[in-house]
Amino acid sequence: MNALSNTAFECCVTRVPMQHPGDMSGIERLFDQGAMAPETVIAILGKTEGNGCVNDFTRAYAVFALQVMLARRLKSTPEEVGERVAMVMSGGTEGGLSPHYIVFSVKPSAQRLENGQKAMAIGTAFTRSFLPEEVGRMTQVEATAAAVAQAMQQAGIASVDDVHYVQVKCPLLTSERIAEAHARGQAVATEDTYASMGLSRGASALGVGLALGEVDATRLSDAAIGQDLTLWSGRASASAGVELTRNEVIVMGNSEAWAGDSIIAHAVMEDGIDFPAVGRALRAAGLPIDGQLPESAANRLCAVLAKAEPARSGRIRGNRHIMWDDSDINATRHARALVGGVVAAAIGRTDLFISGGAEHQGPDGGGPIAVIARRA
Amino acid sequence: MNALSNTAFECCVTRVPMQHPGDMSGIERLFDQGAMAPETVIAILGKTEGNGCVNDFTRAYAVFALQVMLARRLKSTPEEVGERVAMVMSGGTEGGLSPHYIVFSVKPSAQRLENGQKAMAIGTAFTRSFLPEEVGRMTQVEATAAAVAQAMQQAGIASVDDVHYVQVKCPLLTSERIAEAHARGQAVATEDTYASMGLSRGASALGVGLALGEVDATRLSDAAIGQDLTLWSGRASASAGVELTRNEVIVMGNSEAWAGDSIIAHAVMEDGIDFPAVGRALRAAGLPIDGQLPESAANRLCAVLAKAEPARSGRIRGNRHIMWDDSDINATRHARALVGGVVAAAIGRTDLFISGGAEHQGPDGGGPIAVIARRA
């Protein structure tokens, strides 16, 4: 695919429910019914029902099942599918969230939109594999920024203002990886495996912010990662998983070079209960909301992508939350459940891609929310 | 207190944050500052930060700390305080919910409201102690209905239409109680002690529904309890505890016999994401909402009381939820987190009394929501 050629491309975004992390039946049905061709799939996001933390194997399981299934369809190998299709599984469907896949397919379109109108554009890029000691540090920030630029170019998005969502899948540190670094005499950013997820997400988000001009390069440093929360991207969404060692970047935006009726927009939630921000994102994507989204508009909604994060202050608008002090349920799990409820209140449905761990992704306690919709 | 005398009474509803389940500092400050007198306190509801399930000791801890504190203030004993002040702790502050107490105090008022205006009224009543074989069965339903009528009379609420929330604290079956029934040759409704909590809550809720004319008496039977979910009260909130063998009923409504500027209203959420119902409850209590409650209105909000329950169908508006299949986090915990998010989306704050276990309390997957507010 080369979006800069004369041929216009069209991005189709389809939500597919899943019964369990290895359930391929929904996507296979789309293939079998001819609604989508396997070879047009360029990215798959998924909300799987694990804990979204260190030992959440639902993500790797879903990725593996997708790769094996697509390899069979494409007469390829799982490894080749892994190279071809970006897959980002976000674990954790707390509260009322519903496990689902979001499949991004791209196909040539007869013609571009008229009058310089833009349609949704998408591009992907990968960094090289990181060593354990590079995770959560400036090396990861800079490599991510380079990958974002590369993905924008691939997507034919000329201006950073037209980028509305950048999904990054990034690695984490396990006890094994930490030991491997130690064996080579290298110190890692943290020896706490769970904390490594936050640092990896934070570094990735800062990389996005750097690429999009949202953060000041001179303020970035190893020390700032995970610490200086005034540095953030309003369009980054990073998700850490044990199943990879590199960063995988998916840039979504709008571009004149693309066709079709899909459009993407975003807003930034200032805190976990910023309901008005959800409304702003919906309206920016052309979906009128008055209380809850009316059915006519809901039918045009393709996907909601948002980040959730407990405020470090331990408070939401002055009232104490218990997310950080709960040793039975991880803080990100509480945060996803909360934001899932707030967004569902607006949308009226629960198959929402709410991803936890919003370090440097929106202001402390808040996060970006993107909406993909079809034009009326 | 006799609300039917010439003297009018005024009910004051005060939210008090808590730092931990034994934290009395907030309530003691109110006493010390003269904002409230200990002897006017008739009931305390609390959202404590336990798991809300079997081994949630935050509830008993909070009750014990409240009783010891009030005994000291009232120069009484914890046991006497227990007889005098109704205390209902609901465990679980998942998602963004904030632990807090809601203190109900009643004091004489100089005069009633003019022109037949109504103010918030509150009344309490107790059933007799139930035998183990009566718990979760029609005897409990009928005795609860009688207690609701008695509490209404005490509160001076003439019409069932003026009742907006009925909190019931009900017993459960322990192994000892079941054995005692067996020794007398009696069968109990269930031999599963955890399941008995649901049946006791369900029978209590149906008793409220019966008293308020919400359920058809001819459809009620032992077999219907816990099974026929089309029977429900839109104003009942039941909570089961091991420490009692009778039902304790707190009726809240509006009455001409009461004074002050507090008012209560309610609505019924059809499912866990029924945002419009939250808006209806707020507007019914005189709080204008457009998106999120504006600050001027939020300042007049005294308390929100709602029930949360996972839909037995395993779905919310057609999309699968994972609450019942999650063996790490109990289903009621997911449900509280979800409803907490939906209600916070409307209210803009998180100190909400969202309680789990809504058998026959609202439709399957939904539940009642009551709002107490001060007049503008």
Added chain:
Amino acid sequence: MNALSNTAFECCVTRVPMQHPGDMSGIERLFDQGAMAPETVIAILGKTEGNGCVNDFTRAYAVFALQVMLARRLKSTPEEVGERVAMVMSGGTEGGLSPHYIVFSVKPSAQRLENGQKAMAIGTAFTRSFLPEEVGRMTQVEATAAAVAQAMQQAGIASVDDVHYVQVKCPLLTSERIAEAHARGQAVATEDTYASMGLSRGASALGVGLALGEVDATRLSDAAIGQDLTLWSGRASASAGVELTRNEVIVMGNSEAWAGDSIIAHAVMEDGIDFPAVGRALRAAGLPIDGQLPESAANRLCAVLAKAEPARSGRIRGNRHIMWDDSDINATRHARALVGGVVAAAIGRTDLFISGGAEHQGPDGGGPIAVIARRA
């Protein structure tokens, strides 16, 4: 394979560590080094690091990864591998337990042992798929008993006294499966998904007990399953998983028809801290123990397979345990951690196949323990 032919077979039991549920590297290394041929593998047991309860997807992930890997090696398909190799993943490595696979391979042997000496024998059989309403009921009991007999015959084990361990993998009920039965107007044994695991394991164990003559057929009934704990097998180990709908049976014992230096023995733990029973099982397998197993003997140990279950009485030798009352950690998780500690105390290592949920598998609170060792 037909163990009754003139050719003797030899069973090789190999423990392989796993880094995560999809980690095939250990087994692939054995293949690559020629230590084992893929086509000789007839069964794989695994202890995976999920919660061992309803939403434990580590089991299905491991099975899928094994099938894909073996299919590649055998130039077959995952489905065919599933038909050929019995795979039983037991979720939950609480306490110090170490995730690992136990690979059972069978190859022809030059000659039988002399003087009627017996060597370890193994056989497998599958039941048909069960309908949801058959799970946890007599249909499952009887089908399992038939499968045990079939597997014994396959293994060439003539006497039930020579059977020392019968591993059964059995299905559970999910909300989806229950709804499917309801849609056909069928009632299931329980509507509680977690409880269905216990009933399925219990029915499977009673099926083993029936086949081995350990339980009286006249005392068996739907009502006895999960209730009459005086009925049990001292050699059954059942494990429930969401990934299958039939029972898969692996019978292990000793037989003159087999060759090689492996031997299996078992004992029954009377409760979770029955350390002497662990010693008896070790000694019966020819491993001398004095305190902790000495290194020379530990080197001859091939695998330990045991069941763990919380006593329903809520007590261990008179002292209260909290397993049943803990709403944060499931009871079986506590039980596995406990028994894992007790067995590790004897063995001095932690890669032990301790499986939770021992309903009708040993006495209440106890369970079978089998030891596979090489002769000195």
Added chain:
Amino acid sequence: MNALSNTAFECCVTRVPMQHPGDMSGIERLFDQGAMAPETVIAILGKTEGNGCVNDFTRAYAVFALQVMLARRLKSTPEEVGERVAMVMSGGTEGGLSPHYIVFSVKPSAQRLENGQKAMAIGTAFTRSFLPEEVGRMTQVEATAAAVAQAMQQAGIASVDDVHYVQVKCPLLTSERIAEAHARGQAVATEDTYASMGLSRGASALGVGLALGEVDATRLSDAAIGQDLTLWSGRASASAGVELTRNEVIVMGNSEAWAGDSIIAHAVMEDGIDFPAVGRALRAAGLPIDGQLPESAANRLCAVLAKAEPARSGRIRGNRHIMWDDSDINATRHARALVGGVVAAAIGRTDLFISGGAEHQGPDGGGPIAVIARRA
């Protein structure tokens, strides 16, 4: 009490089961039956059934219930009881561990033991309250060392060789306390509340090691705390709780100045499955063990006190453990369950005081184990 006077004292150590964290019935029965006088109680240790982590309120609840009960018995106030009786609740009864109190009472004895024989001695001391920024740092180390020396003097233990167990209860950092320090411009040792428990325990243990000559003072520093695991005490047991801000120290040893038939001994477990070390501790306390403790010896056992900690290497004797990577169950919970199983294997009972978080308390992955027994 002054153990150095001519009068000898006798320490009585009594295990008391608890039904829940507020259950005083067992201890009150001892008082009512005259088995123990309330005024002789100098310390109470308790294993309560919380999660043992940040939001474990069972500890504070138990302490509060004990203080209120003793205040009633002693015609005192809870606050005065708090000053008079050292109380250390350790949360977490994972695996098969049984919730219980260990009550230490001291009364004058008619005469000392003959021939310079020693009996169990006990002494207590408190540090001042720590500021949040002092927790987990050298200030806490040094204050703890001073308190140990003070408690030894009070107990009449002349030599550090006669000290066998030092229980320290220490504070942790909550979000609130961290914010308070930040408001004063102070940085804390960690902003991770859960991590603060480990640093506080570690600093406390190093304080014990410093006092007992087990660690080299010149190697101690803020940086070494929680990092240099080659520094450890083989007799320290530290437990962190949200309910206090100072360190409370209880020193236990043997002394000629004391009388009675109780004796204390200890050993150090090298890892979590060091069963032989358990045997050494038992034998050192005069309890013969062959496999499991015989009943005659078990009757003379008064208490077992041990620490549990996951090895940082992520391995136990080469096999991977999953404690650090489990985001559903905290690592210390796994470790307590494991060590509880190993110790129960030796003792044959489950009311064992196994406390989690053994930073600098024994070697990495291991920990001290102390046994209190009556002479034969």
